[in-house]
Amino acid sequence: MSIKGKAFIIGAYEHPTRHAGDTSLAQLHAEAAAGALADAGLTISDVDGYFCAGDVPGWEAPGVGPFSIVEYLGLKLRHLDTTESWGSAYINHVAHAVQAIEAGKCRVALITQAGRPRADRQTPESSHRNQGQGAPEAPFELPYGPVVTNMYGMCAMRHMHVHGTTSEQLAWIKVAASHHAQHNPNAMLRKVVTVQDVLDSPVVSTPLHRLDCCVISDGGGALVVAHPEVARSLQRPLITPTGAGFTVRHLDGGYFDILASGAVQSGAEAFAQAGVTPADIQYASIYDSFTITVLIQLENLGFCEPGQGGRFVADGQLIAGVGRLPINTDGGGLCNNHPGNRGGMTKLIEAVRQLRGEAHPAVQVPNCGLALVHGTGGLLSARHGSATLILERL
Structure with missing residues (x-):
């Protein structure tokens, strides 16, 4: 309905x-x-x-x-x-x-x-570790030292092994974020970076570099x-949700695909309820805790075929006014803001700006009428919640 x-x-x-x-x-x-x-x-x-x-x-x-x-x-x-x-x-x-x-x-x-x-002075690692002590999986997983960075590093390594994705392709996601953040006076990282800048930054968890990671803010x-x-009654722009989906994705006793996030289900539900397809979306806010997070979710949401994410994001294809799908035009979690290590709210706010025509003129999508917002809570390589929302301006 x-x-x-x-x-x-x-x-x-x-x-x-x-x-x-x-x-x-x-x-x-x-x-x-x-x-x-x-x-x-x-x-x-x-x-x-x-x-x-x-x-x-x-x-x-x-x-x-x-x-x-x-x-x-x-x-x-x-x-x-x-x-x-x-x-x-x-x-x-x-x-x-x-x-x-x-x-x-x-x-x-x-x-x-x-x-x-x-x-x-908290880190994503410390917050996850402290809150996970009493979880039923803790005795089986914590001895192996899982932290946020190496869990996402595993996703990136798997994608590279299966699909031939490269660090250069992942770097393009950060490059797009930096092109957008330069126009946001509140963004933490406003300097435009190149693919080589990303590759030259220190490795945090192979194959992810420092600039593949989001800010802490x-x-x-x-x-x-x-x-x-x-x-x-308020004379405000009318932005309405038209489709929504949510699911919890977990390890299922070991029978799972590390590259298939909950976005596979939540995205399909949202598109079906809204009666639109990925090709109809003019702007997307995609959760970007790491560059690999974006790439996997773009595939899972149906913007490209599985394994084609590297080609989809390369060469500026996510940059507003340049590429096929502008995303995170405020700079996203990679450059702008990731408050409390939770990026879903800022994704919603930038989508509202785009639909209202209130984004920075340099990144505003012309006549933006349909936007997608997708968020991930938890760890893509383990248990997480995925929420997808499609918004339309009437």
């Missing part, structure tokens, strides 16, 4: 900070919420539905974190959703917000995300999703 026109994204805000300093995690959530509501032309008193994940402060005490941030924000709710799927959570939350609005559970849904790993963002009656 189509979800087109059932609800609209009417507010979006990306926090400009990349190093929070003395700004608390709760304050980052609050400032992101205030920015998105101001963008929508609403106030906190209009919100009756709230959606958050494990990045809210106090989450370490189960069930308390969401309540604490609801109180901190001063929300008076009829609906609360705390679905946690890491970097894919916020994309999944948009789909959940549409369902809640259609079911009459709320009329104005607020989604927030924030993090400060840079200020707190503080910050966050927020979205406001509203009932059609509310949206149409």
